[in-house]
Amino acid sequence: MKSVSWLRFGIAALAASLAVSARAEDAPQTCEVPAYLLTTESPLPKVAEAVKNGRTLDILVVGSRSSTIVSASDGNAYPARLQAALKDKLPSVTVNLSVELQPKKTAEEIAGNLVKLVEGKRPNLVIWQTGTVDAMRSIDPDEFRQAVNDGVATLQNAGADVILMNLQYSPRTETLISVPPYIDNMRVVAQQRDIPLFDRFAIMRQWNEQGDFDLFNPTHGIELAKQVHDCLGRALSKFIIDAAHLSPAQQN
Amino acid sequence: MTWCLMTSIADRLAGPSVPGATAAPAAEPAAAACPVAPASTAAPKISFPAVGERELRLDLFRGLALWLIFIDHLPPNILTWFTIRNYGFSDATEIFIFISGYTAAFVYGRAMQDAGFIVATARILRRVWQIYVAHVFLFTIFLAEISYVATSFENPLYTEEMGIMDFLKQPDVTIVQALILRFRPVNMDVLPLYIVLMLFLPLILWLMRWRPDLTLALSVVLYAVTWEFDLYLSAYPNGFWAFNPFAWQLLFVFGAWCALGGAKRMSRILNSPITLGICVAYLVAAFFVTLTWYIPQLGHLMPRRIEQWMYPIDKTDLDVLRFAHFLALAALTVHYLPKDWPLLKSRWLRPLIVCGQHSLEIFCLGVFLAFAGHFVLAEVSGGAMMHAMISLCGILAMWGVASLISWYKREADKGAARKGVRANADLAGGG
Numbered sequence: 001m002k003s004v005s006w007l008r009f010g011i012a013a014l015a016a017s018l019a020v021s022a023r024a025e026d027a028p029q030t031c032e033v034p035a036y037l038l039t040t041e042s043p044l045p046k047v048a049e050a051v052k053n054g055r056t057l058d059i060l061v062v063g064s065r066s067s068t069i070v071s072a073s074d075g076n077a078y079p080a081r082l083q084a085a086l087k088d089k090l091p092s093v094t095v096n097l098s099v100e101l102q103p104k105k106t107a108e109e110i111a112g113n114l115v116k117l118v119e120g121k122r123p124n125l126v127i128w129q130t131g132t133v134d135a136m137r138s139i140d141p142d143e144f145r146q147a148v149n150d151g152v153a154t155l156q157n158a159g160a161d162v163i164l165m166n167l168q169y170s171p172r173t174e175t176l177i178s179v180p181p182y183i184d185n186m187r188v189v190a191q192q193r194d195i196p197l198f199d200r201f202a203i204m205r206q207w208n209e210q211g212d213f214d215l216f217n218p219t220h221g222i223e224l225a226k227q228v229h230d231c232l233g234r235a236l237s238k239f240i241i242d243a244a245h246l247s248p249a250q251q252n
Numbered sequence: 253m254t255w256c257l258m259t260s261i262a263d264r265l266a267g268p269s270v271p272g273a274t275a276a277p278a279a280e281p282a283a284a285a286c287p288v289a290p291a292s293t294a295a296p297k298i299s300f301p302a303v304g305e306r307e308l309r310l311d312l313f314r315g316l317a318l319w320l321i322f323i324d325h326l327p328p329n330i331l332t333w334f335t336i337r338n339y340g341f342s343d344a345t346e347i348f349i350f351i352s353g354y355t356a357a358f359v360y361g362r363a364m365q366d367a368g369f370i371v372a373t374a375r376i377l378r379r380v381w382q383i384y385v386a387h388v389f390l391f392t393i394f395l396a397e398i399s400y401v402a403t404s405f406e407n408p409l410y411t412e413e414m415g416i417m418d419f420l421k422q423p424d425v426t427i428v429q430a431l432i433l434r435f436r437p438v439n440m441d442v443l444p445l446y447i448v449l450m451l452f453l454p455l456i457l458w459l460m461r462w463r464p465d466l467t468l469a470l471s472v473v474l475y476a477v478t479w480e481f482d483l484y485l486s487a488y489p490n491g492f493w494a495f496n497p498f499a500w501q502l503l504f505v506f507g508a509w510c511a512l513g514g515a516k517r518m519s520r521i522l523n524s525p526i527t528l529g530i531c532v533a534y535l536v537a538a539f540f541v542t543l544t545w546y547i548p549q550l551g552h553l554m555p556r557r558i559e560q561w562m563y564p565i566d567k568t569d570l571d572v573l574r575f576a577h578f579l580a581l582a583a584l585t586v587h588y589l590p591k592d593w594p595l596l597k598s599r600w601l602r603p604l605i606v607c608g609q610h611s612l613e614i615f616c617l618g619v620f621l622a623f624a625g626h627f628v629l630a631e632v633s634g635g636a637m638m639h640a641m642i643s644l645c646g647i648l649a650m651w652g653v654a655s656l657i658s659w660y661k662r663e664a665d666k667g668a669a670r671k672g673v674r675a676n677a678d679l680a681g682g683g
Contacts, residue, residue, distance in 0.1 A: 041552065065412035072408070103412075136416050138491020140484075141564070170413040171327060172405055175626055176398065177416055178438045178494065181564070188563045191556070209636070216630045218405045225409040 031212045031231035037203050038235060040196035044244040046161040050124040051246055056094040057086070060121055060160075062110065063129030065103045066168050069225045074099070076226045079127075081233025082240075089237060090246065098123075106134050107144055111151030118158045125240070126155045127198070129165040131182040138178070145185040152193050162195045163240070169204035171216050196243045198236060207231070308596040308605055309589065314351045315608030315654075318615055320344035322646055325439045325622035327629060329639030336581075338546070340538040341565055345442060346578040349500060352446060352611070353507025361457050361512055373454040380450045386616045387443040391430050394437050397623050401630075419489055429488035436487065439622055441494040442615070448497040449504045456505055460512050468514065471505035474498060479569060492568070499569040503578070522583060531580035538577050603651040610657045614650050621646040 050057050061067060061079040068077045083097040100117050102110050107130045118126065128151065134144045148164070155162045166186045167179055183201055190197035208215040213228055240246075320335045321344045337343035356376075364372035402417040419426045419435070429435035433444040459467040477483065478498040485493040521527060541562070544550045565571045595601055607614045625642040632638065 066410075070408055070411045104415075132412055136413070137489075138487065140492060141566075141568070145564070168410070168413065170410050171626075172401055172407070172410065172630060173413045173416055174327065175394070175438050175623065177413060181568075184564050191559060191563075215407075215409070217407060218630075219407055222408050224407065228409055 031207055031227075031235070032210070033203050033235045033238075034206065037199055037206065038239045038242060040239070040243050042190070042194045042196045042243065044125065044161040044163075044196065044240065046124045046159065047240065047244040048246065051090065051093055051244065055092060056096065057090075057125070058121065058123040059083070059095065059097045059125045059127065060118065060123035061097065061099045061127045061129065062114070062117060063099070063101060063127075063165070064105070064132050065101070066132055067099065067129050068101060069222065069229060072222050072226060076229060078229040078232040078236065081230045082127075082236045083233075085234045085237035086240070089241060104133060106137060106139055106147070107131070107151060108139070108147035111147045111154065114151050114154045115158065118155060118160060122158075123160050125161045125163065127163045127165055127236070128152070128155070129200075131167045131179075131186055135167060135177050135179055135182045141181040141185050144182060145189055148186060148189045149193065152189060152195060156193070156195075161244075162193075163198055163243075164190050164195060165198040165236075166201050169201045169208060169215060171208065172218075196239065198239055200232065203232070203235060204228070306609075307591075309586075309591065309593075310351050310355060311605045311608035312596065312601060313347055313585070313608065314355075314611050315604035315606070315614075317344040317347035317351070318607050318611060318618055318650065319604070319647055321348065321442070321615070322618035322622055322650065323643055325619065326625045326643060326646075327639065329636065329643060331640060331643040338542060340535060340542055340581070341571070341574045341577040342581065345495070345567075346503060346570075346574065348442065348611075348615075349445070349449070349503045350507040350578065350582070351608075353449070353504035354511040355507075356450065356453055356504075357457060357460070357508030357511040360453060361460070361508075364454075364457050364461065369454070369458060372457070376450060376453050380447055383443055383447050383450065383612060386612060387433075387440065387447065388431065390440055390443070390616055390619050391437075393620055394440065394623060395427075397627060398437075426488075434486070434488040436494070438494075439619055444493070445495040445497055445500055449501060452501070453508075456508055460508060464509055464512055464514055468505060468509045471502050475502040475570075484568075494568055496569050502570060502575065523587070527583065528587060531583045534576060534580045535584070538573075603647075603654075606654040606658050607650050610654050613657055614654050617650055617653055618646070621649060 047057060059082075061082075063079075067079060068074065074080055077099075079097055079099045083095050086093070086095045098121060102113070105113075110128075110130065114126075128148075130148060130151075131144075152162050152164070164186050166183050170177070179201065183199075187197055189195075204213075204215065207213045207228075212231075213224060215228075217224060320337075323331050323335050324337065324344065326332075332338070335344065360372050360376050363375055398417065399420060402414070402420055405414065426435055433447065436444055456467065459470070475498070478496065483498045484496050485498075487493055541554070544554050562573065565573050567574065596605070625646060628642055629638060
């Protein structure tokens with residue numbers, strides 16, 4: 001008798017745990033990012049100043065094709081999601097954001113172009129997403145580092161804060177694109193020039209490992225891309241607010 | 253710093269066979285290479301220890317390197333934490349290339365002494381051909397895998413990255429470039445390096461027989477020139493060889509130099525407590541630096557000036573920090589792991605040793621298994637458990653195949669022995 005009741009208890013416990021785990025799977029994806037991936041010691045003084053004095057923040061995103069979603073509207077890509085998230089968190093600040101797409105151009109080609117890109121716009125913050133094209137073309141990592149360094153210097157001289165954004169975590173192309181040298185060199189430049197580096201690669205890998213997103217998925221659909229970009233935009237907004245030390249007072 | 257490693261290896265290779273060993277008795281007098289060499293004959297510059305007992309430590313560490321290379325080729329998982337690249341600057345590639353240089357010089361150096369330059373060169377070229385064929389075979393498998401990915405994978409998130417598949421639009425060019433070793437997928441860089449190094453082995457050995465120290469010095473000069481003038485081999489469609497042969501030859505030549513008696517001559521420096529102390533200090537420092545990569549919170553403890561001087565630690569050109577790290581590791585390993593370490597004969601280390609004894613086959617198998625592992629992770633599921641399972645199964649497969657080859661070799665050798673033929677090519681890389 002006793003054994004039967006234990007058995008019954010066991011089944012009930014199993015069923016309960018299954019129900020719990022099923023619920024956990026149903027829950028919306030949170031795409032949490034561990035704090036260490038969103039903290040930086042390098043400040044964003046121009047951003048802090050702009051928010052404090054002018055209450056407007058002009059952001060320019062310079063990037064390659066992974067800064068958009070092909071066949072979706074621009075509103076779904078991470079730059080627009082970043083703008084929305086910032087507006088949400090800093091309701092009293094006007095956030096202007098523009099995107100300069102430079103598809104298929106290496107860091108060196110873009111670095112030479114940056115003066116022209118920032119000239120008219122005078123952004124407070126430039127988010128430079130780079131590395132993918134260089135990795136795909138196996139550009140010499142030393143030359144890549146030099147180019148990124150020159151580009152960042154140009155932007156800083158033009159009076160803008162700079163955030164570097166590295167490559168996407170792309171598990172399907174791992175055997176084809178050697179990513180580590182480019183990630184390492186971007187980290188080096190960020191250290192040398194004391195600017196924040198948004199580690200898109202580590203963050204996306206974290207999501208894949210946590211199970212937030214299955215980035216191996218061969219889906220032809222657009223939903224996954226939209227969700228990932230939304231999460232990237234929100235993570236980036238946290239990163240900027242943290243780096244610029246925007247206090248809760250300014251956030252209101 | 254590694255010299256002590258080599259010393260004891262040389263000692264081991266030269267020494268009298270261990271009691272109870274079943275190996276064939278030494279065919280030639282081992283005097284020249286013995287620790288207390290009787291000065292009865294004029295000692296030649298290069299000494300070839302007797303063929304007798306296999307140096308199991310070479311096999312052990314080459315086997316270990318093969319396992320680690322396999323694990324490093326898979327996406328990161330639990331087992332990745334056991335690979336040495338997480339604890340210092342150097343990784344399994346250094347071990348593999350060094351031991352390859354050591355064993356190749358040992359086997360073909362002896363061939364050169366016994367049969368002359370031409371015959372030894374011919375044997376080396378035959379070996380190069382084997383490695384080349386293995387490389388092309390792996391490339392074929394790789395091509396099948398990525399062609400599948402290219403046709404079935406259309407995630408809009410990765411439109412940009414999938415552009416890398418564009419080379420498939422020109423299969424003629426791609427295949428020809430692969431055949432001339434200019435087009436290499438990410439995980440297939442070691443074999444082309446090995447091929448180029450082996451191609452130059454006859455020259456290296458010829459120089460070594462004449463002036464070993466001068467040869468090593470030339471190798472160091474080439475390494476320095478590479479850094480100074482940025483020598484490299486270009487790759488297709490663009491870029492460069494991921495392992496620059498002009499730089500990595502240093503490890504290979506150094507291995508050869510150690511095998512041909514260099515290690516022995518450096519033994520006093522190596523066994524000094526000062527050297528060992530420096531090795532330990534360097535390894536600890538390297539460990540701390542690596543720790544800051546994985547625990548970014550520790551990053552602020554690193555002085556910026558040191559960071560700026562040290563980074564990036566270049567793998568392509570075999571950074572001096574990496575080379576030194578390998579030397580320190582090797583020196584300590586050999587000092588604390590004696591040649592007659594009883595565990596070398598135990599069955600617990602057997603899987604590693606047997607893999608190390610057939611390194612070319614097992615290396616290729618490892619590259620294939622890494623491709624297959626990527627594929628399974630992508631197609632079936634990508635959980636942490638699956639990752640660990642794939643790594644484990646891969647290692648078991650490597651062990652199984654190595655055992656099978658060993659068995660076959662034993663049987664074949666029995667037949668050959670009856671005809672009076674003896675082959676020791678497998679010592680030179682598992683041929």
